[in-house]
Amino acid sequence: MSEDKPGHGDEPTRPSGPDGAGADGELSDEQIDREAPGVEDVEELEAAEAEVAEEAEVDEDKVVATPTRRRRAGSRPAGRPDDSPRSGESTRSRADAERARAAELRDKRSLGRFLREVVAELRKVIWPGRKELITYTTVVIVFVAVMVALVAGLDIAFAKGVVAVFG
Template sequence: MSDSDASGEKDQEKEPKAPSRPVTAAARRERRASARPAGKAGASRADSASTDEDRTRPAGKAKADKPAKAGGKEKATPKRNRQDKKKVSLWGRLSRFIREVWAELRKVIWPTRKQMVTYTTVVLVFVSFMVALVWGLNFVFEKGVFWLFG
């Protein structure tokens, strides 16, 4: 056995170095989970992982067999009681609608006159081009059909 063979075996016995930057999304999540302070959620789960499945699970995913947290959702959201609301008249609903439309229109950034002329010109040029294209294709197909079927 030569020196090069022996050194090759030693290199194979060493564990490969972990990449300095995680390649996959799961590896990035795992790295972030292990870097969290102890007070943050998920840090204790990453430290106390006992199986390979737990170690490969992303930090944000919880096991299905764990009990729900105290502040979690244990029951269905109750339905709203529609009977408590008073019925608003037609004019009241219409005036509210107009007020909301007016409020939304105040949020709009209106184009200047120059922008409006530019946008209108672009639209008219594009529509003219499409009309010419469709007319040209129609003409070519019409001639082709008459040539083929006489």
């Protein structure tokens, strides 16, 4: 039985390098789990990846041609017209595309969505504790007092200099 991998007697042992990796630079399963904790279930991870890929595919279908894209489409070879629908797919009208874009803009500009996003961002903030808050406040007050003294000192010095020069 190997000392590197307890409980895995039937697996051959690999000599490890100074960083704990195998001779070929690969980490053991235990080292990977220890260094990168995360999803325990591979099927769960694959399902999540498939869901993200599906969402990306759906979002890709929502792209509306902009004038730049239309100009580029006109310069494509004649053998592949951009206006022809793909097999089984129908093209949507310009009015439908503009309505969809207007609805999307309304959703982006809504006050409710803005407030929900503000609350979501505020939940991500790491708020300081009482002791940290007192420390930060003290530092700010001391810094402001030093800057006020510096500006006041320069003001007095310049005022005396102007009086000395111009009488």
